[in-house]
Amino acid sequence: MFRIxxxxxxxxxxxxxxxxxxxxPFRVLARRLGAGLAASEMITSDVRLWNSRKxxxxxxxxxxxxxxxxxxxGAEPEPLAEAARRNVDLGAQVIDINMGCPAKKVCNRxxxxxxxxxxxxxxxxxxxxxxxxxxxxxxxxxxxxTGWDRxxxxxxxxxxxxxxxxxxxxxxxxRTRMDFYEGEAEYETIREVKSAVRxxxxxxxxxxxxxxxxxxxxxxxxxxxMLGRAAHGAPWIFRDxxxxxxxxxxxxxxxxxxxRDIVLAHLESxxxxxxxxxxxxxxxxxxxxxxxLLGHEAREARRSMMAADSTSAQFACTREQLQGxxxxxx
Numbered sequence: 668m669f670r671i672x673x674x675x676x677x678x679x680x681x682x683x684x685x686x687x688x689x690x691x692p693f694r695v696l697a698r699r700l701g702a703g704l705a706a707s708e709m710i711t712s713d714v715r716l717w718n719s720r721k722x723x724x725x726x727x728x729x730x731x732x733x734x735x736x737x738x739x740x741g742a743e744p745e746p747l748a749e750a751a752r753r754n755v756d757l758g759a760q761v762i763d764i765n766m767g768c769p770a771k772k773v774c775n776r777x778x779x780x781x782x783x784x785x786x787x788x789x790x791x792x793x794x795x796x797x798x799x800x801x802x803x804x805x806x807x808x809x810x811x812x813t814g815w816d817r818x819x820x821x822x823x824x825x826x827x828x829x830x831x832x833x834x835x836x837x838x839x840x841x842r843t844r845m846d847f848y849e850g851e852a853e854y855e856t857i858r859e860v861k862s863a864v865r866x867x868x869x870x871x872x873x874x875x876x877x878x879x880x881x882x883x884x885x886x887x888x889x890x891x892x893m894l895g896r897a898a899h900g901a902p903w904i905f906r907d908x909x910x911x912x913x914x915x916x917x918x919x920x921x922x923x924x925x926x927r928d929i930v931l932a933h934l935e936s937x938x939x940x941x942x943x944x945x946x947x948x949x950x951x952x953x954x955x956x957x958x959x960l961l962g963h964e965a966r967e968a969r970r971s972m973m974a975a976d977s978t979s980a981q982f983a984c985t986r987e988q989l990q991g992x993x994x995x996x997x
Contacts, residue, residue, distance in 0.1 A: 669867040669890040671704075671761060671836045672806025674734045676867075676891065678703035680880060680908040683838075683871060683895035684738045684763065684810065686770075687952070691727055692936035696929070697898060698732045701905035703891065705736065706763050706810075709773075712741025712750040724940070726757050734760040738810065740768065742777040742788070744795035751796045755803050761835075762800055764793065766811040766825075769844045780844035783815050789825055793832035806835035810871075813856040816845040826860045826868075834866065838893050841872035848896075858887040869893050876904075877911035884912065900956025903929065923996050927989040930957050934985060938978045947978050954985060961992050 669676050682689060682697040684706035689697075694705035708725050716722060728735045737759035741747035751762045766789065768779030775781075782789055797807045809829050814820035826837055839860055841852030852872030861868045870883050871893035880892045892912075897904055903921055910918040921929075933953065938946040951973055958969040968988045975981035 669836070671734070671808060671867065673804060674761065674806070676703045678905070678909045679884070679891040679912050680905050681705070681838075681869060681891055681893050682898060682905070683893045684708060684736075684765070685895055686768075687949075688899070690724065690937075690940065690949070691729075691731060692933060692940050693902070693953075695731055695936070696933055697902050697905060700903045700929075701909045702894075703905075703909075704734070704761075706738045706761075707736065709738050709740050709765050709768060710750070710754070712739055712743070712747040714746070714750060714753065726754060727940075728758040736761040736763055736808075738763040738765050739796075740765040740773065740778045741792070742782065744791045747792055748795040748799035751799050751805075751807070755800050755805050759805065761806055761808060762796060763808045763810055763838075764796060764834075766809060767838075767840050769812070769847045774844065780812050780815065783812065783821060783825060783844065784819075786821065786824060786828060790828045790832055793829055793834055797833035801833070807833065808836045808838065809834050810838045810840075812840045812842055812844055813853070814843045816843050819843075820856055822856050823859050823863045826864045830864045830866050836867040836869065836890075837864070838869040838871050840893075841870070854883055854887050857883075857889060861888045861890075867891070871895070874908075877908045877917050880908045881911055900953065900959055902933075923993040926960065927986075927993050930989060931982070931986060934978075934982055938982070943978055947975070947981060950978070950981060954981070957985075958988075961988060964988075964992075 681704040682702040686708050697705045710725050737754045739750050766782045773779035813822045839857050841854050857870045867890040869891040870887050870889040874880050874892045874894050875897035907917045937950045954972045958965045961968045972984050975984050
């Protein structure tokens with residue numbers, strides 16, 4: 668366990684913020700299945716863009732367990748600080764700053780991991796946000812990468828800047844921006860960062876099983892692990908990882924009926940939150956991942972679920988596929 672400001676994080680495995688994935692329904696589900704934290708999808712610091720339905724939904728925390736973590740991206744201190752203040756007013760209890768996103772459309776605006784090329788700006792941004800939300804007692808965290816490219820790994824310097832700026836914890840992805848998500852994550856830099864600072868460090872990158880999480884923590888000395896892609900279609904991975912890390916053993920696998928109920932409840936929460944049109948489309952992404960549960964029948968099941976033209980048809984089709992899967996093991 669570790670602390671972020673006044674918040675005790677009771678489980679060492681946390682959910683990574685992912686655009687198009689970690690909406691409120693998925694965050695609530697991940698937390699229910701054991702994730703110690705679950706940050707929102709990235710929100711721009713440009714408040715002029717907050718009038719869209721998508722932006723408003725990203726700032727909707729109704730029914731979300733505490734602490735509610737909101738991730739922000741920006742390249743100018745005062746707008747980023749103002750965005751942080753406004754999100755605290757809307758219910759954010761932890762502000763996370765994105766300096767790790769490798770997407771071109773983000774980096775081209777000198778946001779995300781592009782900021783790693785300008786360490787003085789990193790300091791100004793972090794100091795401004797920390798000062799903006801300090802009166803409300805809200806801690807600020809940083810999500811970042813090992814550097815812009817392999818020739819310029821500066822994560823240790825950035826971590827020291829972050830600690831000096833008042834950042835409460837750092838999540839570090841073991842790749843540079845130029846690596847995107849290719850190749851294997853490296854953990855040597857994460858170990859160096861953990862040795863260089865006193866604030867909590869969360870290791871991110873290629874943690875896809877309880878065993879891998881244990882190996883990464885043992886090697887880096889990090890305080891926790893952050894899982895992203897490994898949670899696609901398997902949000903219950905948090906109970907498994909945390910079981911090994913906190914109790915020394917993974918819990919028994921969920922039964923097929925339990926998995927069926929989790930998937931169907933997730934669909935219902937997507938429909939309720941996003942509505943008919945968006946709900947149908949967003950659910951397809953998750954169903955593409957969930958369909959892998961069905962083994963050799965996955966391709967045909969995916970095709971039928973994707974072809975559904977309404978949420979009711981999609982739900983009925985998914986329920987039928989999963990019920991057949993449950994029955995096959997009876």
